[in-house]
Amino acid sequence: MKLLIEILRQADAVSAPYRQTIAFEAQPEDTVATLLTELNTADGLCDTNGKPVGTIHWQCSCLQKKCGSCAMRINGVPRLACDVKLGECKNGKLLLEPLRKFPTVRDLIVDRSVMMENLKAIHNWLEQHAHHSQKAADLSYDASRCLQCGCCLEVCPNFCADGSFYGAAAFVPVSRVLSQLTKDKPQELSALYKKNIYGGCSKSLSCHAICPAEIDVEQKLANSNAVAVWKRYFK
Amino acid sequence: MSIMIIGAGLAGLSAALTLAEQGTACTLVSAQASERAQSVMAEGGINAALNTMGEDDSVANHVADTMRGGVFLADPNAVRGLCAGAPAIVEKFYALGVPFSTNQNGIIQRNFGGQKKKRTAFVKSSTGKMLMTALIDEVRKYEVRGLVKRLPHHRLNTLHIENNTCRGVTVTDTFSGQNITLSGSVILACGGMSGLFEGLTTGTTQNTAEVAALCLEQGVELANLEMIQYHPTTIGISGKRLLITEAARGEGGRLFVNRSGKPWYFMEEKYPELKNLMPRDVVSAEMVAVTARDDCEKQVWLDMTGIKKKVWQSRLSDLRAQVMHYLAIDPQRQPVPVSPGIHYFMGGIRTDAAHRTSCKNLYAAGECACQYHGANRLGGNSLLGAVYGGKTAAQTVLQEAQPIDPIAPCADIYREASPRFRAAVSNILGRYLKILRCESELLQAQSELNALEPSAQNAAEARLLRLAQATVQCALLRRESRGAHRRTDYPDTDPACQKQTVVNRTNVFYRDIPKETE
Ligand SMILES: Cc1cc2nc3c(=O)[nH]c(=O)nc-3n(C[C@H](O)[C@H](O)[C@H](O)COP(=O)(O)OP(=O)(O)OC[C@H]3O[C@@H](n4cnc5c(N)ncnc54)[C@H](O)[C@@H]3O)c2cc1C
Ligand code: SF4
Ligand code: SF4
Ligand code: FES
Secondary structure (H helix, E strand, C coil): CCEEEEEEEEECCCCCCHHHHHHHHCCCCEEHHHHHHHHHHCCCCCCCCCCCCCCCCCCCCCCCCCCCCEEEEEEEEEECCCCEEHHHCCCEEEEEECCCCCCCCEEEEECCHHHHHHHHHHCCCCCCCCCHHHHHHHHHHHHHHHCCHHHHHHHCCCCCCCCCCHHHHHHHHHHHHHHCCCCCCCHHHHHHHHHHCCCCCCCCCHHHHHCCCCCCCHHHHHHHHHHCCCCCCCC | EEEEEEECCCHHHHHHHHHHHHHCCCEEECCCHHHHHHHHCCCCCCCCCCCCCCCCEEEEEEHHHHHHHHCCCCCCCHHHHHHHHHCCCHHHHHCCCCCCCEECCCCCECCCCCCCCCCCCCCCCHHHHHHHHHHHHHHHHHHCCEEEEECCCCEEEEEEEECCEEEEEEEECCCCCEEEEEEEEEECCCCCCCCHHHHCCCCCCCCCCCCHHHHCCCCCCCCCCCCEEEEEEEEECEEEEECCCCCHHHHCEEEEEEEEEEEECCCHHHHCCCHHCCCHHHHHHHHHHHHCCCCCEEEEEEEECCCCCHHHHHHHHHHHHHHHHHHHHCCCCEEEEEEEEEEEEEEEEEEECCCCCEECCCCHHHHHHECCCCCCCCCCHHHHHHHHHHHHHHHHHHHHHCCCCCCCCCCCCCCCHHHHHHHHHHHHHHHHCCCCCCCHHHHHHHHHHHHHHCCCCCCCHHHHHHHHHHHHHHHCCCCCCEEEECCCCCCCHHHHHHHEEEECCCCEEEEECCCCCC
């Protein structure tokens, strides 16, 4: 298929961004990730103005929706490049941009360190042995699948990288730890949850709809609230 | 004492946690965040003789299966330590919150390849992700306490080695381009050498084999590079090979080929005891053999349609979703076409049982290290090897680390091989380091690699090429068939070759395997 690819590029963290358009013959069954690999190995690739394209910087790792590395805005929507097949580009156009909520490092690479910093700030770990219960097992499994990709934060109306609201990328992993706590040994996590998540979430659930791992994000929010706010621990 | 860990997958995290629990600080360096490491991709499970399935399992059985699976090329003393340490490791993960399923005896285990007992603990087919989430959360605790300092978008630039002693590393921040030079002891935990076979493996694009190449350049010994595991059940998808976990066969999946128009369950006929669950080297070689026969079709199929609905729901739902997403096949209803693909590197940086490399103050653990798996790794043993290896390496460092004088900052600009150069190297290795090998083809590989020498544009490309050449040299040296290394010109296993192939800066040679001690 003939594809017109527009990429929002930026040489480094401080340079001005610019748009570059490339015409390329691609396979509809290939993913955006494969396309980027092909563009980067193509001989003497030039854009539609005849300017050399050079290496397009982007991140990937697993190429199978398991690591969250390749999240970017694809035709305006935050998604995983290894998930989106080119055949989805019905009008033959593909727009690739870095996620906007995080500082751009270079081309399609952004710095998502804030997600890990927030999980540290909220004390997301167990201070004691996990309490396992039948009910918590499925929840723990689903919550543990979070890729830390950041797609949910990209669409969240209340998250910004320097704000004090941490969003789904925090409450999903947090729900795993909360589900494994017991009443007799509460942790600081609950209080921090109330402050940095419960208080700031307007429950629009855009995060639920966008999650590329198809985690039941809504359920994680409800369960975290139950434990951290209403003290209803898993038995 | 100053300690740097390069790599933050299971092995690196395990080393960091071991140090932190002893109150010792470390710097944990990784090319990307831990959530992106290959360890999160591991599916089927982790081995430990927990003996919860009423099958009378024991550490001795685990040792025997591991040694036999590796065709007696592993260090028997190291393997004994690994298997003895396994139950406590799985129990620890349970305490850290990994949602293993349980029965009245404890954690439920499944069948896996090359093992005569149900010994593989699992969470559906997302075991690696579950272990990683729990371990990342636990290590986070020590990050906040200042014991683990992460450098999470940093690549190894230089290993500072003088007189066969490692004095530290320079790493480069891939975001800013800035170098950081750190002196101290170094644990390498940088994963397998997928970068030698780009687009041809089930693994991550992040493990570029740069570190192994740097080691070779610096004179650190590598071993058994020819031992490359082809997993029998993979499928080519856009840009890579997708793994169908061995758990599919552990839960009842069957391999067949159409012979004279009828399905032939060749593994079941040829190996009545372990059937479809023979070690991976055996299954892959049988697949090559049956598809080469005149009376058989060229495609092998994995038939999972007999697996019960309940098992699909409780143990394999994620596998089904993955196959449906990438292949548009519902494996619960239709057989899936499979063929062998590169999956694991048994060889790598040579270590002793305490995870010392040939260079003082330099240690290696996880898939980057040559340890535990001999000529063929059993499924479920590499997650275990990564965790146990990381822990053991850290314990050794704790015993041996000496203060090291600060080293001068190094300003060398980080260079990497270009995508096109990598593709050229991978193309050659992929064509000749197949499941079946022979001298003439390996010599051809060597001459094609030699011909690439003039096109290496920088030191990183030259190093990568040298590593590729060393891999072919190891394959040429081993004139026998053993485990993953099958030579059509030397089809038998030769007791005289029950040794490690070792390569250093200048030579390739055999080294004896340690004798079993009591
Ligand atoms: C699809 C799949 C399924 C698998 N299933 C199983 C299974 O069920 N059971 C099992 O036992 N094993 C399984 N394995 C194998 C297992 O996942 C790996 O062997 C194991 O996770 C390796 O762990 P590690 O810590 O050594 O390396 P990795 O997890 O690969 O981590 C390597 C780390 O090193 C870093 N790194 C790499 N290069 C550099 C560099 N140049 N500079 C700085 N940092 C660097 C990376 O960023 C990463 O943090 C599977 C593998 C795959 C691909
Ligand atoms: S529910 Fe809405 S406000 Fe709350 S985390 Fe999700 S997207 Fe953000
Ligand atoms: S909750 Fe979903 S969208 Fe958000 S970081 Fe985790 S995997 Fe990504
Ligand atoms: S590369 Fe891992 S999710 Fe896309």
